[in-house]
Amino acid sequence: MTEIREMQLDDLEQVMEIENENFSRPWTETGFFTFLIRQDTLFLVAEEDEEILGYCGVVMVQDEGDITNVSVKKDRQNHGIGKLLVQELIRKTEEMGVSRLFLEVRESNERAIHVYEKAGFVKNGLRKNYYEDPVEHAVLMMHETTGKER
Template sequence: MGQEIKIRLMRKEDCEAVRKIECACFSIPWSLESIEEVLQYETHQFLVAEVNDEVVGYMGMIKTIDEADVTNVAVLPHMRKKGIGELLVRESLKRAKEEQVNTVFLEVRESNAGAIHLYEKFHFIPISMRKNYYKDPLENAVIMSANLSTIK
């Protein structure tokens, strides 16, 4: 790729850029207010990926004692296939493990083979299905989990 990718905690000034990523990646994006709100909670860990000082991706996770739920993983369409998503997932899981999180859960569209493949690299396994979970278009969600003790 030739460009340095920096992963860091999301700050308030990143919220507009994260909103643009949401709009580019999801049919029902989070509002700016919802994005700003996540910064208020210690249990919420949101990381951004920067390339040339531009926020090009982000990942959110909510921790509850020794478990965490991934809220979103998104990378701008023109920046995909460059390892950004993998770096975000790796750093998020590393931080979660450091905070004594044992298990991480997530939902992913059944048709999102690229994301499922990414999660499988980090030992996520399918554990269940939520019928018609996603809207616009209507689609099932695959629920996946990873035991962080198996991740290096």
């Protein structure tokens, strides 16, 4: 059974493996550490039998949050783990008073865009040539709390 919980410093070794396998410009371990010790962030991991399957994070300013990353191990993609992570991130940030979440995603990452749309995100812009390796536009998306129970 997959458990979604807050990321701990002890998780970084496994998180870095996922980060490095999925991104051409991965964050560093120091980068993750810097965000994990801040009070204005929330990072979650999906774990099964002590194995980290994926993670996500958000930086919050007042009632808004910017999702920094969502990533799932390549061999566990398309199993609903990203969906679970995003849903729990939405739930936890709403509890913390966040009413709007923002993110950007590669224009070609149709699977991720679909996951975000199913979670209630809507496209609200395009950031041209945002990504490198390869150069690609970023689709901007936003999730707004409706105030209704889910």
